[in-house]
Amino acid sequence: MHRTGALYGQFETLEQQKDTATLGMWIFLVTEVMFFGGIMLAYTINRHTYFTAFAMGSSMISLPLGTTNTIVLLASSFTMAMGVWSAQTGKKKLLPIFLTLTIILGFAFFYVKYVEYSQKFHHHLVPGKTFDVNYCVNNPSKCEDISPADLDKEREELQRANAADPNLNSHAQLYFSAYFGMTGLHALHMIIGAGLLFWLLHGSLKGLYTPQWNTPVDIVGLYWHFVDIVWIYLFPLLYLIDRHR
Amino acid sequence: MAEQEHTEHSEHIVPPWLYMVIIGTLMALTILTVVAALQDLGRFNIVVALAIATTKATLVVLFFMHAKYVPKRTQLVIISGIFWLALLLFMTLSDYVSRVDYRGVRYPMSQNAVHISPSHRS
């Protein structure tokens, strides 16, 4: 196994092995770009056609929480890059620290996501039979986490939106399909990333990664940064539609 | 042996101060994008939002992912990926935006189209 950074049988040199692994990860990331690209296309077409509903939907998700998550994830990219640097420069004590910080920030992201998703559940904003974009406005007692002032603003928005788009409810459901689809897919990738980070942490505590051989840290880093980039795009696309109203 | 091009093994190690500059820039851009979203720029809101997002993504790719320092072959892989995504988006959109019927009327789906309200499958 590669526990000792040993050469695999099919390679001639460690350099060839690292070269191969890195190229492999970049090509894999290209497949991920196309994978997310498909759902981005679906989002684009639907946003273009149903702008009112998308703007309405965007106003119903929490800007502070979204911004927090963006900052958290950017920070985690920083700590990950620092982790790779630690491995490259042989700072064996720092690597586990940075990996742990990355994991903690990742979990912070998951927690915020959990808060957001459970909010959507309670507000009947999950696509399916129970979806109702007018739910909180019509049942203020069920949505106590929204302040009355905010609820009034929402009511006003919904009136305007319903007038502009007679089928607001279905089209808003498309927005939330995009929301859950895109953030869900992203979260799934983050969960896998977190798993990989735990694996790296385990290895780093055993001192496996050296300046001569730190390929796993490097390529997991690439994956983690990619997941961050997806969020960098998701944030404006989902949270910042027509916010100035 | 691998082909004769210079691999990243005169390994360029990015110094931590550069990472700090980049993360600072990224945070600033995040605040900028939220502020910009709260201004009424009309049709340019989305343009600005995507431009800022692309800037942030570029910084992450170039510096955190070391794309600035990798061999040309890898850079070609990255650019091809982005190019292909653009191809998917733009060529499909080319259909939607250029639809014109025999009367000269544009006919994408309209939010005012009448259709059955959502129901579970019968």
Next chain:
Amino acid sequence: MSTAATTPSAVFPEKHYLNATYGIRSWLLTTDHKRIALLYLVSVTAFFFVGGFFAMMIRLHLLTPNGYVLTPDMYNRMFTMHGVAMIFFFLIPSIPAVLGNFLIPLMVGAKDLAFPRINLLSWYIYIIGGAFTLYSMVTGGLDTGWTFYTPLSTVYSNSAVAPAVVGVFITGFSSILTGLNFLVTVHTMRAPGMTWFRLPLFVWAHYATSVVMILGTPVIAITLGLAAMERVFGLGFFNPAMGGDPILFQHLFWFYSHPAVYIMILPAMGVISELIPTFARKKLFGYHFVAAASLAIAVIGFLVWTHHMFLTGQSTYAAIAFSLLTFLVAIPSAVKVFNWTATLFGGSISFDTPMLYAFGFLGLFLIGGLTGLFLGCLGTDIHIHDTYFVVAHFHYIMVGGAVMGYLGGLHFWWPKITGRMYPEWLARIAALILFVGFNLTFFPQFLLGYNGMPRRYHVYPPEYQVYNVMSTAGASILAVGYLLPMIYLVWATFYGKVAGDNPWPATGLEWKTPSPPPTENFPVTPVVTWEPYDFHNRKDLGLEVGLAEAHADD
């Protein structure tokens, strides 16, 4: 055929990849690309039988205009499952996963692919995806067409859509991992002296195929994922009742599925590029053009997908652009056909079985390709879209092209894979039976489509019956043409004549190692100093100008 220079009496190597280790675990947990190729061989053949069974049901049903064999609903399931099994589980994996996996490390001079464990993982992913799809087939099947158009597939169909969609989704990752492995291997694992322009065209073809797999397959993955979400959770992107757009599904679907047809044909073209120089004893004409054409097909192939959607009400301007691009994509294919033909000119041609398949490919791919132009032209497509003309067109390419390439390649490399020769005369007869059966099956379908018979219909007006009967008759002959190789290739593995390192002889690096090869492929890393297909300068092949062709003794 007389032989002046006979092949040296062949010796069967003592230790090779087949007997290196024993036991089922050594096969199921192998990381040897050659063994993985054989695992794939068994699985794709199994799915070929599955797809063939459904084809048989279709053709039996269509013997009579009113169709007494199947109910309409069952008929829909038959053609759907035929398509799903054949496309996703046979055609897309076949040449890359069987021949590509076996040969690419040998051809570049490496001990294995870049990621051997990922190679094994890709086989397991294929099996799991196949299991889901088989589950769908046995729990009533799928009736949406292999194209899964919405909202039939996501809302209204009463068939087992979800397991099949999940199965195809999973199998897509097998394709992605194979492509990734090939790309990285060709970039980083070539032996010293094996420059890009010394690579066999088989490798170039698989490189181009891998580019398509990497860039295209993720899109079908997300599309099917969204379709599954829609079916199970009611998402709504593709459902008009919720404001969704079925055409969006089609765009996303065909963005992959058109390049997918190039995934199916490019490897076959790679095989032909190996067969023709070998059996014409002549350097391939225009090597650089053929290599460039492979890449051009891969790239331009991504720019034409809307030609499957000309009749959907899409933008006419977009349709015109895509139609032009469709004509453009034919050009690199034509370049290849011209180059293969030019290779034959002035060559010393022998009619061994692989060459018969190559000839079959040339003629049938030509017809298939040219009829594609009729379909790519907007005016004519209006009349022949969704008719048997389309069915005949793609079967000429897929079966007349890709499957012939696959069989030709299997025969050509069978001595390398097993160390033994197949029975030559029986193989030639089987190839001829296949050729006759194929044309009898599918040529009438051009006429049917031209005369207006729609595809995917379980009944038809009586005036179409003659051609349908001819087609079914041809299909039974075709079946014999497929069964024969399956039988004699297995027989040959155990009882065939010992082949030796290079029975043909051919110029590739894979022929410089024993047959069957040792697990590590080459005892010492080879150093390549020769150009590809250079029959003139390869003294080691024992061919001399002026003598009658020397090839494997019959």
